[in-house]
Amino acid sequence: MSQKVLDALLAKHGGAVVHTESVHGDEVAWIARDHLLAVATWLRDEPTMAFDSPVFVTCIDRLDWRPVGLPPSAAWTEERPRFEVCYQLRSSTHRHRVRLKIAVTEKDPHLPSLTGLWSGFNWQERETFDMYGIRFEGHPDLRRIYLYEEFVGYPLRKDYPKDKRQPLVRRDDLPVNPIRKS
Amino acid sequence: MADLKQLVLGRRDIVDDSDAEHELPHEFMTVNMGPSHPAMHGTVRIVLTVDGEKIVSGDVQPGYLHRCFEKESEHATYTQIFPYTDRLNYVSPMINNVGFAMAVEKLLGLTGKLPERAEWVRVIVSEVSRITDHLTCVGASAMELGAFTPFLYFLKAREWLYGLLEKVSGARLTHSYVRIGGVNKDLPEGWLAELEFNLDKLEREVMVECEAMLNNNKIFRDRMAGVGAMTRQEALASGCTGPIARAAGVDYDVRKDYPYSVYPELDFDVPVGTTGDCFDRYLVRIEEMKQSIRILRQCIARIPEGPVVIADPRVALPPKRDAYNTIESMIRHFKHIVDGIRVPPGETYSFVEGGNGELGFFILSDGTGRPYKLYCRSPSFVHLSTASSLITGHLIADVVPIFGMINMIGGECDK
Numbered sequence: 001m002s003q004k005v006l007d008a009l010l011a012k013h014g015g016a017v018v019h020t021e022s023v024h025g026d027e028v029a030w031i032a033r034d035h036l037l038a039v040a041t042w043l044r045d046e047p048t049m050a051f052d053s054p055v056f057v058t059c060i061d062r063l064d065w066r067p068v069g070l071p072p073s074a075a076w077t078e079e080r081p082r083f084e085v086c087y088q089l090r091s092s093t094h095r096h097r098v099r100l101k102i103a104v105t106e107k108d109p110h111l112p113s114l115t116g117l118w119s120g121f122n123w124q125e126r127e128t129f130d131m132y133g134i135r136f137e138g139h140p141d142l143r144r145i146y147l148y149e150e151f152v153g154y155p156l157r158k159d160y161p162k163d164k165r166q167p168l169v170r171r172d173d174l175p176v177n178p179i180r181k182s
Numbered sequence: 183m184a185d186l187k188q189l190v191l192g193r194r195d196i197v198d199d200s201d202a203e204h205e206l207p208h209e210f211m212t213v214n215m216g217p218s219h220p221a222m223h224g225t226v227r228i229v230l231t232v233d234g235e236k237i238v239s240g241d242v243q244p245g246y247l248h249r250c251f252e253k254e255s256e257h258a259t260y261t262q263i264f265p266y267t268d269r270l271n272y273v274s275p276m277i278n279n280v281g282f283a284m285a286v287e288k289l290l291g292l293t294g295k296l297p298e299r300a301e302w303v304r305v306i307v308s309e310v311s312r313i314t315d316h317l318t319c320v321g322a323s324a325m326e327l328g329a330f331t332p333f334l335y336f337l338k339a340r341e342w343l344y345g346l347l348e349k350v351s352g353a354r355l356t357h358s359y360v361r362i363g364g365v366n367k368d369l370p371e372g373w374l375a376e377l378e379f380n381l382d383k384l385e386r387e388v389m390v391e392c393e394a395m396l397n398n399n400k401i402f403r404d405r406m407a408g409v410g411a412m413t414r415q416e417a418l419a420s421g422c423t424g425p426i427a428r429a430a431g432v433d434y435d436v437r438k439d440y441p442y443s444v445y446p447e448l449d450f451d452v453p454v455g456t457t458g459d460c461f462d463r464y465l466v467r468i469e470e471m472k473q474s475i476r477i478l479r480q481c482i483a484r485i486p487e488g489p490v491v492i493a494d495p496r497v498a499l500p501p502k503r504d505a506y507n508t509i510e511s512m513i514r515h516f517k518h519i520v521d522g523i524r525v526p527p528g529e530t531y532s533f534v535e536g537g538n539g540e541l542g543f544f545i546l547s548d549g550t551g552r553p554y555k556l557y558c559r560s561p562s563f564v565h566l567s568t569a570s571s572l573i574t575g576h577l578i579a580d581v582v583p584i585f586g587m588i589n590m591i592g593g594e595c596d597k
Binding site: 023025052054055058061065066067068069070074088099118119121124145146147148156 | 549550
C-alpha cells in the first residue's frame, strides 16, 4: 500500500534503516536506535511523508519467541535484542502509515523519546515504560501510568508470571503523584 | 444630590474599585477530583492545582479499572478473548468484537472472504452499538450539566437498542456475538422489522425532542461552546481520532479513509466541525447518530440471505448437531475449544472506527492458538491524555463538560 514510504526512507536514510519488510499490508522499517530522532523528524517534516499523527507505541518481548511452523533459526536467542519497540505513524494528507521498529537490548532498555515530535506519544510511552520497563530518554514525565509507583517489576514482560501477586506497601521515598508546578 | 449608590451603599459603585489594589492574598490549592466523583464516572482521578476556581494544572491519572486485558489475552485462545473485548468499551461492545475478529482474520488471510450476510450483520450491530455509545455520551453529559430529561429519554432509547442486541446475542451488555469468520448466529426472525420500528421511534420521539431541549438551550450552550477547544493541529499531533478529531476539523473516519467490510457500498456522510470545542463534539455525535440510522436503513433494505459464518473448518466451530453425532466434528470441536484456532505466525495491526475513534488491535502470533502479544490501541486512552491541557486555564466546573465530551470509557482506557 505504501511501499513508496519505505523506498523514500531507504533512499534518504539508508544508513539508519536496518531492514524493511511488508507484513499483511503493513509497512515496517527497522531503524537503528541512534538515528531514530533524525528519521522521525524527517518523516514528520518532509512534505511527501507528512506523518502528522501518532497511532500507537508498544513493545514486543521476544523472550519466549518460538514460532510454530517456522525454522528454529526464527526463534529468539540470547544474542538477539530482547525487546522491539514499535511506533506506528499515520499521515492525514497522504493516508499512508508506517511502523518503525527499534531493537532494544535487555541490559540497556532505552531509546530516545518521540514525545517532542508528536505529543500523543506522551502517555503511550509512559504505558510502554510501565508495562515493559523501556526507558524513553528525554520524555518530559516518565512515570508509571496504570500502576502505582511502588509496583515492582514490569507486568507485560514474558518473565513476569501472570498469576503473581504483590502487596501494595506504601513507600514515602518514591515520588508519589508529583504535581507539576507551572 | 449625592450619587445614589453612595447614598444607599455608603460607598461608590463597586466597579470603581480597582480589583488589583484590593487583591486578596492567595495561594495555589491542590484538589483531588475523583476517582469517586460523580462526574469522573468512578474510574479516573485528576489532581488539580487551582488558583481559586481556575485550574493551573491538572494531573490526570487513569488506571483504576486496569484489568490486565493484554496479559490475560496472551494466555487465552483467540475465541476466549471475545468476552474480554466486550469489557473494553462496554457501551459499544459489538464494535470491539468486530475489530478484534477483523484483526485475527487479517492474520488468517480471511479478509474479504467472509459470507456476505456476515459482513452486513456485523455492520448492522456495529452501527446499533455506535448509536448506543453516542446516546450514553450525550445523555450523561447533558445530565451532568443539569439537563436531566434528555438523559432519561436517551437512556430509554438506549434500552430499546440494548433489547434488540440482547435478542441477537443473549446478553444485554457483554454480547460476545462476533466470531472469527462471521458471527455466532443469524438474526432472529422479524428482527430487522423491529429494528426499523425502533429506529423510527428513536428519530421521531427521542432525537427530535432532545435536540429541541439541548441545541438552543442557553445553559447547555454556555457550558459547552468555547470550552475545551482544540485546534486541528493539536488534534492530529496528539493522535486524536473519532468525534473529538472531527469536531476539530480533522476529516478522518476509518469507515471512509480505510474502508472495511461493506462500508464502501453504503452511502453516508462524515460530519466535521470547525471550532473543536465541546459544543462541536456534541453536534458531531448527534449527526453521527443520524448517519448511523441512515446506514442502518440501507442495511435493512439490502442485507442478503445466506450463511453468517465462514464454512472454513479451520476457524468455524462445527454445528452443534454434528458435534454431538459424528466423531470427526466432535474432535474438531474439541481441538477448537482446547487448542484454539491456529493462526499462522506473523503480526498485524487492524483498526476499525469505534464509538470514540480508531480502535485498533496489534496482534503478534507465534502459530499457536493463543496470541504471543496483543496490544489494544484504545481511543479513550489517547483522548484522555489531552484532558490535562484542555482543562488548564478553565474553571473547575468546566472539567465536567470537557471530561464528558472526551467520553472516556474506563474499560477501554484502562484496559
